[in-house]
Amino acid sequence: MSTPRENLSYKDIKRVVLERIQKRIWAPDSLLPSETELAEEFSSTRTTVNRALRELAEEGFLERKRKAGTRVLNAPLRKAQFTIPQVSDEITEAGKTYRYSLVNRALIDMPSWLSAKLATKATQQVLYIECMHFADNAPFQYEVRWIMPKSVPAALDADFREVGPGSWLAQEMPFTDLEVTFTATKADQQIAEFLDAREGDPIFTTQRTTWLRAQPVTHARLYFAPGYKMTTRL
Amino acid sequence: MSTPRENLSYKDIKRVVLERIQKRIWAPDSLLPSETELAEEFSSTRTTVNRALRELAEEGFLERKRKAGTRVLNAPLRKAQFTIPQVSDEITEAGKTYRYSLVNRALIDMPSWLSAKLATKATQQVLYIECMHFADNAPFQYEVRWIMPKSVPAALDADFREVGPGSWLAQEMPFTDLEVTFTATKADQQIAEFLDAREGDPIFTTQRTTWLRAQPVTHARLYFAPGYKMTTRL
């Protein structure tokens, strides 16, 4: 009576390996059998085992090194992955109605803090935009943005009265690098007014800077209305 | 004179495809050639092209559907991935000296908000821990944590005077599910004192809840000292 076993897929192998890690069958810091051995155990091939282990390593459970083998990470550096959302998507996905409103649009001299941050010469002008995003007519996010016309000349022709600069840029302008920073800031009088908050309220704030191959594209500061939570599961 | 072309690796193919997307050679929403066609163009095989496209899809640039083909995403839902760090690592990696201090450790009745959040019966006790994390002797993070002894009986024997509950759990307790929430909160008197802040200061706050296969393991609230920034690049 032989085992009536279907062939395991790479997903099955991932599951089994993960279980063994979690049940401490393969303890932290210990070495796994080689791909060849595992392939034999699962009566699969090295290619399939390789994919399973490679993905588990990407997900932060394993560490792999040529010749040294595959090791279970002791404190799994688990990686929270979350999608950088468009405000409008975030709102509509929550089942609310999205509304956009332009507050201010001007061509200004680049502030020195910005040229320092972006490591560019300050001798150019930037497009400065302030706008609001509403969810069910309640203030959701106050956005302040600087766009580099040198990188995005077309932005000078867009008036941003109908479309937010975020979605406009997402459509028009590709980027290669992104830096996101999250902080808690204090609502000053202006922000409080825009967000329908009290002065001094804690405000969840995101800063985003994007580049297209070393050339700065835009810098944005997104101030969320009080009570905003950013959540991820994994 | 034939083209002296080396075979392209899947990484090369990824690079070329990404360039074409960024240069709008393959515009947003447009359909890419099939894997077979691309394999021919790059004089490679479908397997290799598949890996390149699959990874670009995972990274959020492409959308793939059987039979329908591979499509360029218009607003690339780019995914920020950041590792959930151990406080101690975060501090030492910044070149500072880490110090830990236990503030409070008690076995208490489970608060009703917690049993509601975790969807468990409130009739059990939980291990309640407060502690501090310092960077170069300056307050860095104030941690409040609830551990479910039902899931982690060994926690009752650990006194947490030397090792923080975070790293203890990371070593001892595997988890399968994690929920992380980021918010901005206002420092109350207690938090202000612990973090050397003023009452009312905006405090960047993380909440983490972990489960081991549907069984809640721990819930933690991490209050960061004023000025804390969480940053990712991609």
Next chain:
DNA sequence: AATACTTTTATGTCTATACATAAAAATAGG
């Protein structure tokens, strides 16, 4: 004992091929 060279080996990747499967497109039936 310390150094430089060689071997071994586990992972990394590519190829060629086959079959599976979801979903679009075409076709048949009412």
Next chain:
DNA sequence: CCTATTTTTATGTATAGACATAAAAGTATT
């Protein structure tokens, strides 16, 4: 014309085999 069924097709995955490569382990040389 609408609906149900069949066909087609692009992606999804598995296999067997090969060569590449980093790094550990072993060996020889100073």
